[in-house]
Amino acid sequence: MTDFQDRAREATTQMRGVFAATPLLRNAHLSDRFEADVWLKREDLSPVRSYKLRGAFNAMRKQDGVALFVCASAGNHAQGVAFMCRHFGVRGVIFMPVTTPQQKIEKTRMFGGDAIEVRLTGDYFDDTLRAAQTFCAEAGAHFLSPFDDEDVIEGQASVAVEIEEQLGGLPDHIVIPVGGGGLSAGTISYFGTGCQYTFVEPSGGACLQAALMAGKPVKLPKVNTFADGAAVGQIGERTFARLSGVGLANVLTIPEDRLCTTMLDMLNVEGIVLEPAGALAVDALKDLGQAIRGRTVVCVTSGGNFDFERLPEVKERAQRYSGVKKYFILRLPQRPGALKDFLNILGPEDDIARFEYLKKSARNFGSVLIGIETTDAANFDHYFAKLDAQGFTYQDITDDELLAQFVI
Secondary structure, three states, X not given: OOHHHHHHHHHHHHHOOOOOOOOEEEOHHHHHHHOOEEEEEEHHHOOOOEOHHHHHHHHHHOOOOOOEEEEEOOOHHHHHHHHHHHHHOOEEEEEEOOOOOHHHHHHHHHHHHHHEEEEEOOOOHHHHHHHHHHHHHHHOOEEOOOOOOHHHHHHHOHHHHHHHHHHOOXXXXXXXXXXXXXXXXXHHHHHOOOOEEEEXXXXXXXXXXXXXXXXOOOOOOOOOOOOOOOOOOOOOHHHHHHHOOOOHHHEEEEOHHHHHHHHHHHHHHHOOOOOOHHHHHHHHHHHHHHHOOOOEEEEEEOEOOXXXXXXXXXXXHHHHHHOOEEEEXXXXXXXXXXXXXXXXXXXXXXXXXXXXXXXXOOOOEEEEEEEEEOOOOOHHXXXXXXXXXXXXXXXXXXXXXXXXXXHO
């Protein structure tokens, strides 16, 4: 047993005085689907609905005598720090971007109570982080990193400790979301070479993949914040030091829209609410195929902080990814009966979800924005063939990100 394993076990033991171990549950639906023994480590069922309170607990318990803690976060880390400030009876100042959804702000305040102060600063996280670090230096406080801290890494390793205890040994394969790398670094440091790993990132925040290709942590030029719990612009120096040897073959990137299909599947079939980052490990099973067949696989569902006001967006993204919903611009003749001719092309399983048209004077044709839902993606092949046969001019804009920002 290594020193790190001893420390991770001690951290886990200390946590039991604050919160119970999260469950490790076998999932029959996923096991049957992928012909494997699939277990979910339900970090979405922690007191703050993510694993982040583990690292916060371990880092704070080791700072005896510190009266003021500071962090910068738009979500799960903020809630974990707030929870632990209240537990330890210390003060916390939590910096969050002005653009943070109100639900996350209120939950952070709820977990921290009178022990914390939330400061909304900056439209972008980099601005928020700079403000937090400046305040921390001026106030002589202790800054709590969300991942790039040895004590945080050690605390996140408690997930692996619990998996070993609950499973009665190590899994054959473990699937972990990456983000800044705290959970991944803690897990691989605890399990070592005892199992096979798959590290999963959202396509718009693949900072581990970028670091492996460059041989060092690099800043991504752009980050898609949809999977905000794992959308990190640069992996940590300390976390990458522990992950630098994992190999690109063991890293998967998942399109954000595909994540939405898994979120809906887990909600509708299992009644499990996952945030986008929390669905990464489950979604990755689709790409593993034969590699996991017949094996014991643990997927870490890292968080369930999902605002149901986002559900229409998740459904929209899932439908577009699955090909059962499309948007296009149609050039429609401005004459009586033209709309009827167009509607007659629709099949029995096609449904108009959006239709925007304003007749223009002194023009022979007008442009129509149309959204159509169907039950099978193949129906669109027949639909577009009919449009072509009748001479309609149209443009499919479903995957045009620039236009989608304005019209979808």
